[in-house]
Amino acid sequence: MPHISLAAETVGHLFGVPITNGLLTTWIGMAAVVTLSFLATRNLVLVPGKGQLVAEILIGGLHSLFASVMKSQVKQFFPLLATLFIFILSLNWVGLLPGVGTIGFREMKEGQTAFVPLFRAGTADLNTTLALALIAIVVIQIVGFRTLGTSYAKKFINLTSPIYFFVGILELVSEFSKVISFAFRLFGNIFAGEVLLTVIAFLIPIIAPIPFLGLELFVGIIQALVFSMLTSVFLLNATAAHNEHT
């Protein structure tokens, strides 16, 4: 039976910091993204080559997509939203590469030999998804306060009437729940996909996992899109006047 662990395993330590297999895969994904970006943009010309064309389609498409939600504010938030999409997508897809979850080592745990995979999909590590969720929500709050000033706080603390006060508490709770929903939605989808692929590959190793790999590629895009689009919508809501909410 294959080894399935909800938590990312620690594969080593760097300056006393535990390095999880999810973190290791994240660095590989980041390195791939940075390298591809460098290759695509090292020689930009008006008539693009293949690499530049792919980069233009991706970045131009993302820009148009976020512009359709955020209108003129897209310029300000595009780096954050596009990086969320690219980061999540790269981690999701790197997690589907052969060797992820299968290359590893055995170590003794509580008197038993356990398999520790060296690589794990970055987004199948709750630390990653929680970090991204926290970044998104913190940025949303900062932007809300910077745009609306103290009136943004009225969204959460409104003493003008008992109903508004209660609604404010609900809003406050919803902000915390956003972190949880962001983190667990992404983690759950990718971890479930990883488990599904592991189980299918264990039961029927040849051909059978291929359709599921295709499905997971699709899920990877969808989850990256959902995360970044929800962040853009929340950012837009945070910058809208308080009266528009109530």
Place this chain on the structure above:
Amino acid sequence: MEQLGIQPQALIMQVINFTILVVVLTKLLYKPILGMLDKRRKEIEEGVKLTEKLRLEEEKLTLRREKLLDEARSDARRMLEEAKAAGKEVEKDVIAAAGKEAADIVEKAKADAQRIHDGLADEIRKESATLASEMVTRILSGLTVAEQHKIVARNLKEISKSN
């Protein structure tokens, strides 16, 4: 938390990772690509504007060409009419001059004919006088003076009658 694998240090590492990626991709990918897309959009806009401008220019030139052609056709028609009119005038003058010249030639020919006629008449008269004189001389050479006087007188009489 431990079962979910949440570790504050790993969490912070991922926050740092993401922040680094935002900075790197902004410099390496977003700015250059969006700049290039913007540049291309501007180039296309300029191209479209230029095409529109050239199209308008072409329309103007076509209209101007049509106008010039119309003017040229109109000028040609007018010049043709003028030439025809001038030709008719010249024709009239030429005919008149030719008529006058012909009349002069006829007059001159008549005068010449008259002059020749008069000359010939004089010559004939002289010739006939000479012949007559010779004939008279020959005839009268065998006659006496009285007979000669008689014949001369008779002939003079006849001549005076005939005149």
